[in-house]
Every structure is written in structure tokens, then in C-alpha cells.
Amino acid sequence: MPFMQRIRIKDVAKEAGVALSTAALALRDDTKLREETRRLVRDAAARLGYVYDRSAAVMRSGKSHTIGLLVCEITNPFYAELTAGVEEALDEAGFVVMLANTSESITRQRRMLERFREQPVDGVLIMPATGTPPSLLEDLEQWRVPHATVVRGFRRGAHTGPDNRAGTRMATEHLLALGHRRIAFLGGLTRNSVSRERWDGYFRAMTKAGLAPEQLCCRTDIGEAAGVAEALPADGPTALVCFNDSVAFGATLGLLRSGRMPGRDVAVIGFDDIREAAAWFPALTTVRVSPREIGRAAARVLLERIADPAAAPRREILAPTLVVRESCGAHLRWKG
């Protein structure tokens, strides 16, 4: 194969027999040009195998059509699904995502943010690592980097996330309606806004019903949750409001392991409704927040922010729904 000279706009212009500026406009499908001219140029570009070079355009225009996505833990199915939603919506808008998985490290988060700033990206979408100081927002503002938080957030700034309080409140009230009185909250060892809000929704529902809240601490980990559930005494809580579906999965596994049937012996409700929840045994009753939709909404919020940085930051709180399946015991398939 002969050495191929890289094809540039000026080559396309020559091939099409138009001026360089005309070719440049035509390649971006500018309506200032007649459709016929645009087609002429497009055809010439295709004949020559022209490849648009974004790096030059980025430098000249300052717009990269790239956004930086900081994910706190991509191996968590909830965040993986959310990432898919972000990527999907940004792609539709002609944007591309630079991914960084911080693995809950604020050092790594900081470093990746600086890297994004150099890149440069047009904006950043952040699922803050646990322990992120709110001063992060001040830095981003000073840097003039358009930004928005997702799921985990701060008191201010553009944000998209589920209504966590409403979610655990609904879950708790459902269990109360089923007659449970000793209902514990399982999880929440990690200190972030999501943990606080989910605990808070449960707490309020319990105190409103005149009952004592009770927290069973565990990290967000199937194995750890299974351990706590397995060790649950027979005269312990009869129902568990779990921090999320992973914790709920762990709880059901632990109960099974100790010879108890989730839903019949101890009711279990999750949070998130990740893909596996419906197929679980027993099928998991959970609070649906649709990570993919949150991701898509977050992408829109950030794009708005980029388009109009002067506007007040939007905060979009999505309402959750309770999906009643088997693990809460409301209708046991195997009860017979």
C-alpha cells in the first residue's frame, strides 16, 4: 500500500472545485450554503477518504464536545447503569464522554478533575466519592468549569438524583401497613448524602408511627449484608428496609443461609430496582429510581448548564415508585 498523505480540508476543496472556506462550511452542513454545494463537497470528501480532525477544531473554537464523567464506583451495577444512561443521552446530543472511575478515592477524583480541565472538557458530571468536601464546588466555580452532581450531591449546584427520603419513607410505610412494628434499617455505614437521606426517610416514617428506629450497620456489600442478616436473632426485627438492592440481596442470602425465608420470616425491601431485582429469589420488593433515567436527566442538566452558564443551576429530583414483589411478603407466591 502506497504512503497515504493525510487528506485535509484544502484537499477536499480542491477535489470539489470550491474554496477552502466553502468546503469547511459544507462539511459542517452549514445552511448558508446551497444543498447542492454541500453535497458536492460531501461527495469529494468521501472519495478522498477525508477524516475530520476534531483536535484542530477544539483548539480553535474552544469547544470540545466532550464531557468528563467521574464515577464513584463503576463496578456497582447501579452506577454502571447510570453511566450507560449518561453516555446514551450525551451521544444523542453529539457529545462524547471521558470516563474516570474514582473507586471512592478523593485523591484520584482530584487528579482526574485536573486532567479533565487540561483536556479540556466542556463540562464535568460528578458522582462524588464518599468524603468529598463541598469545597469541590467552589474550585469548579473558580475554574469556570460547568459542572453538575449526580445522585450524591451538595446543598447547592446543579444536581440530578432520586428523592431518597420519599423512597425509604414509602418502603417503611408499606411495611407498617403490612403490620410490621419492628422494622430495622440495614446499611448506611458509608457517610454521604444518599445514606443520610435514605436513613432520614425511614427515620421519619418510624417516628411518625411512634416506633423506635433501629439501625443495623453494614457497608454496601453483599457479603457483609449477608453476614448481618444471617446473625439476626429470632426475636429481632421482622422487616428490613435496606440501603440499596445489593444490601437487600445480601440480606436475603443471609436469611436463606440461616434457614429463614425472606418475605415469610423476615420482610426485605431494597432500593434502586437494579436489573437483577425482578429475577431474584424471592423477587425483590424495592424502590425504583431508574438509574438509566437519572443518567439521561443528569446529562440534560449539564448540557443546559454548558449552554447557559449564567442561569441558576437546576436541581432535578426524580420521584421514586415502590415496586411490590415477593420479598416484602405482601403476596407470597409460595404461601399456597
Add this chain to the structure above:
Amino acid sequence: MPFMQRIRIKDVAKEAGVALSTAALALRDDTKLREETRRLVRDAAARLGYVYDRSAAVMRSGKSHTIGLLVCEITNPFYAELTAGVEEALDEAGFVVMLANTSESITRQRRMLERFREQPVDGVLIMPATGTPPSLLEDLEQWRVPHATVVRGFRRGAHTGPDNRAGTRMATEHLLALGHRRIAFLGGLTRNSVSRERWDGYFRAMTKAGLAPEQLCCRTDIGEAAGVAEALPADGPTALVCFNDSVAFGATLGLLRSGRMPGRDVAVIGFDDIREAAAWFPALTTVRVSPREIGRAAARVLLERIADPAAAPRREILAPTLVVRESCGAHLRWKG
């Protein structure tokens, strides 16, 4: 806050009292300069709040230190973990990843590849969508885009993935050693290299033992696998070699649902050893391939390819190990 003029290298040079070219070299920590000079410049840059602009460097040097990652399905925990490994290793090497989740769509895969080419990226790492024609490699070669496949691959080209045949062979031989004679393969409805290889390893072990292979088809989906397992007749297979852990999870859930205990009534072995496998009930016996390690290895293979495009493409096939837990029935915790 007053309008801030963007700080450029020439401003840093002036502040440090050195030439522009010296400042440029110092900022990249070039050893041609005395350490003292480099520090002088670094301090000046810090004082002024200088931010390196990569887009200009990319354009001038043609190197973006960015690689494009095409993931077939990011919401699959295996690929999510693999993505984390890729991102981790590339970050250590000073590279950043542009992510595209193709969701198994070859149209989307094609579009994202063209987008990456325009970006431009220094190379692409591909987990091909099911149905990708091998001609993809020819296109990439013609485009002169350094590339490597991961997990799913073709007969040629740089590749990193587990030894799928060895994996299912080990699983099958383990079940044979436990005395099973009617062993079925569950899964493999999707047609790609992984499916073929895993089926093949099982097939060879069975025929070598003089037994009839048997395929229970289902897509890679917990719900579908659960349905097949639930409907398994009492005089059916006594052991299942599953396409992957998700399918195995589905199988155990389906068996439980039909009143059978996985491991005691029907043995189940998975593939991948994703995070949830150890915490499962019963704990899943599975073939460990360590997606994070595959991801890290794949990143290295691609970086080698970028560094030396003339070298023969490397193919790195990682040996799997069988992790014996409970679901195969080799040592039942609850038997005693």
C-alpha cells in the same frame, strides 16, 4: 471577580524570567533543563494558576494520550469490572479513556469508532458487539488506527482474553470427577467467539469421557436462565455448566423456586467469578478469569501496539482457575 485573562506558556515564561521554549520544556519536566530551572518555572505556573492546554499539544504532536474504549454492554458486571481495570492501567500510563457503550449494536459501534477516529484517539480497545464482522479489523488497519480486541476476538490481531475452552473443560471435568454423568451446558444462545469457545471446552470434555453433550439454550440473562432451570424435569441433567455467572445465578434461583437445592439436587458451575459469586447462596463454584486483570492486560497490549505498530500483534490468553465453593456440591456446608 475581575475578568481573568487565560494564562499561557508565554505568561509563565515571563513570570519565571525565562524563554518561552525553556518554559515549555520545563513544564514537561524535560531533563535537558537543570532541576532548578524546572522548579522556577513550575512555581511561576502555580502562582499564575496556569492550566496546560492539551488540545493544542494534541494538534501539534498528533498524540492525544487518549484511547477509545468500545464496551459491548457496560451494565454487565463482568464488563464493568473489566472497564475499571482498563481505566486503571491506562491512567497509570498517563492515558485517559473515551468510553462508548455500544449495547451490542453494531451500528452504534461503527458510529463511535468513526467518532474516535476524528477525535483523534491514539488507539482503540474493542469488546466487539455480537455480530461484528471480522472485516472490522481490515477497516481499522486501513485507517491506521492501533487497536486490540478484548474478551471477544477474531482469529488475528492483538487480543487479550481468558482461555474459555480450558475453563469449561475444567468445570466439566470437575463435575465428571464428582460422579455426574448427565451434565448439560446452559446458555450460549448468543453467537460470538466466547460462546463458541465455552461450548467447545464443555463439548470436548464430554465427548472425551464418552458422554453425550446436551445444550440448554438461553440468553445471558438471569431471568431467562431461571426459567429454564425451574422447568428442568426431575429426570433431567444432574449438573449444569453455565455460560457465565449471571446464567448460573439464574439457574440457582430457578432451582430454588422449583424446590430444589442447587449443589445438592443439581450441581451448578458458573464462569467469570464476578464479585457476587462468593457471597451467593449457595456460594457459586465458578471459573475465575479476573475481569480486572484482563482489563489491565488489554491496556498493556494496546499501549505496546501504539508504541510499536510494526511489531506482530500480541495475543495474551489468560489461564483460568476453578474456584470450588458450594454450588457444585463438592462440599456442602448444609449437608452435615
Add this chain to the structure above:
DNA sequence: CTGAAAGCGCTTACAG
């Protein structure tokens, strides 16, 4: 180490 300069491939404003 200096200093002036060319060049990467676009975008964009402008006179015609």
C-alpha cells in the same frame, strides 16, 4: 539556556 520562527488543521471574519 535564549529567542525568533514555523507549523499542526481547523474556524472565522472580511472584502469582493
Add this chain to the structure above:
DNA sequence: CTGAAAGCGCTTACAG
């Protein structure tokens, strides 16, 4: 629509 030109912020080669 043309055509010549400036400029984005780096990198790099070069004579001194």
C-alpha cells in the same frame, strides 16, 4: 460563494 488571511496554544528545530 470566493480567496487570502489571522489566530487558537502548543511543540520543535535551530542558530547563537
